[in-house]
Amino acid sequence: MKLGMGMMRLPITDENDFRSIDYEQVNEMVDTYMDAGFNHFDTAYIYHEGIGEEAFRKSVAERYPRDSFKVATKLPLFIITEESQLEPIFNEQLQNCGVDYFDYYLLHNVSGFTETAWKNVDLYSFIQKKKEEGRIRHIGLSTHGNAEFLDNLLMEHPEIEFVLLQINYLDWEDEAIESRKCLEVARKYKKPVMIMEPYKGGFLADVPEEAEKIMKEYNPDRSVVSWAMRFVANLDNVCVVLTGASNMEQLKNNIDEYKNADALNEKEYKILEEVSEIINGNITIDCTKCRYCVDTCPKNIDIPKIFDLYNKHKILGREDWSQPGNAYLNYSKLPDVGIASDCIECKVCIEECPQKINIPEALKDVAETFETETYGFG
Numbered sequence: 001m002k003l004g005m006g007m008m009r010l011p012i013t014d015e016n017d018f019r020s021i022d023y024e025q026v027n028e029m030v031d032t033y034m035d036a037g038f039n040h041f042d043t044a045y046i047y048h049e050g051i052g053e054e055a056f057r058k059s060v061a062e063r064y065p066r067d068s069f070k071v072a073t074k075l076p077l078f079i080i081t082e083e084s085q086l087e088p089i090f091n092e093q094l095q096n097c098g099v100d101y102f103d104y105y106l107l108h109n110v111s112g113f114t115e116t117a118w119k120n121v122d123l124y125s126f127i128q129k130k131k132e133e134g135r136i137r138h139i140g141l142s143t144h145g146n147a148e149f150l151d152n153l154l155m156e157h158p159e160i161e162f163v164l165l166q167i168n169y170l171d172w173e174d175e176a177i178e179s180r181k182c183l184e185v186a187r188k189y190k191k192p193v194m195i196m197e198p199y200k201g202g203f204l205a206d207v208p209e210e211a212e213k214i215m216k217e218y219n220p221d222r223s224v225v226s227w228a229m230r231f232v233a234n235l236d237n238v239c240v241v242l243t244g245a246s247n248m249e250q251l252k253n254n255i256d257e258y259k260n261a262d263a264l265n266e267k268e269y270k271i272l273e274e275v276s277e278i279i280n281g282n283i284t285i286d287c288t289k290c291r292y293c294v295d296t297c298p299k300n301i302d303i304p305k306i307f308d309l310y311n312k313h314k315i316l317g318r319e320d321w322s323q324p325g326n327a328y329l330n331y332s333k334l335p336d337v338g339i340a341s342d343c344i345e346c347k348v349c350i351e352e353c354p355q356k357i358n359i360p361e362a363l364k365d366v367a368e369t370f371e372t373e374t375y376g377f378g
């Protein structure tokens with residue numbers, strides 16, 4: 001098993017501009033990660049509003065010899081409606097990444113929803129052809145579908161060599177995500193698994209106080225996030241654990257936690273069950289900030305950003321409500337962005353959300369919380 005460097009949430013210089021990548025910091029992070037003995041980078045066509053692959057090229061491909069790293073990227077199914085798009089997009093991706101082959105190439109977020117757009121496009125034959133041409137070493141797919149969906153996919157497509165799945169202790173028995181069951185399906189078909197969201201978009205690094213207390217009482221020397229890493233790093237049939245870092249400190253922590261990820265004992269598994277119950281009772285909106293919903297919103301609402309502020313507000317409570325409230329007010333003054341009450345309930349975003357969040361309903365809560373006189377509205 002390896003630790004992969006996910007490039008979905010790289011450091012940025014302007015918090016309101018996802019394309020403002022802080023290359024100085026990213027380069028240092030890449031160097032630190034490589035110096036620690038790892039070399040697997042994971043990007044995608046859509047990351048960082050379309051410049052994620054370019055960021056990989058500038059920080060890795062242009063700075064390291066090709067045989068020193070592995071790169072995984074993904075075909076953006078969200079925009080595929082015709083066969084004729086495949087070749088140009090694939091060639092653009094090679095150019096974006098600055099490589100002449102991909103080590104791993106995935107169909108990005110295969111789901112019942114994305115399938116409706118590309119159902120007449122033979123994606124599977126295309127990626128197989130690219131593999132035969134030597135442009136891809138291994139073909140795979142990522143999905144947030146449930147175990148039954150994954151089972152059907154792998155039965156119909158034995159050519160798929162590996163899968164990228166959302167697995168962490170909180171989603172292990174979750175009825176919508178079905179981490180455990182999905183992993184079992186992959187094992188059944190003998191497909192190695194790459195893991196995404198081992199910290200569930202940061203939720204498992206910042207658990208409620210009550211949960212942290214239980215973890216610390218059991219072992220004061222272990223960080224909260226170490227529990228999440230130890231959970232995934234000791235699963236069978238896993239080839240890569242992807243962690244995304246938005247700064248150097250997070251990256252160093254990821255490396256340390258991975259290197260020290262010894263197996264959990266029975267008592268610790270029990271503690272994680274208890275912790276999951278507490279977290280589930282506290283989570284307000286379990287958005288992992290993947291940003292899949294953002295491009296589809298006709299009102300240009302930065303959904304993950306305002307969900308993040310809302311969650312912070314709920315965690316901080318009344319003690320320090322002004323901080324997220326002020327940030328929301330500042331956000332509302334940016335040009336060309338929508339705020340929560342601008343939502344017209346078209347529901348397009350719901351189909352995009354891997355966490356199955358009822359976004360328009362959640363936005364109503366956000367609007368009721370922030371768009372009040374207390375926070376400078378009205």
Ligand code: SF4
Pocket residue numbers: 296297298299300301303342343344345346347348349350359360363
């Ligand atoms: S339901 Fe609201 S948030 Fe979702 S896409 Fe439509 S306008 Fe945007």
Ligand code: SF4
Pocket residue numbers: 286287288289290291292293294303304352353354355356357359
């Ligand atoms: S609301 Fe859903 S789709 Fe949008 S960023 Fe959050 S998890 Fe991703």
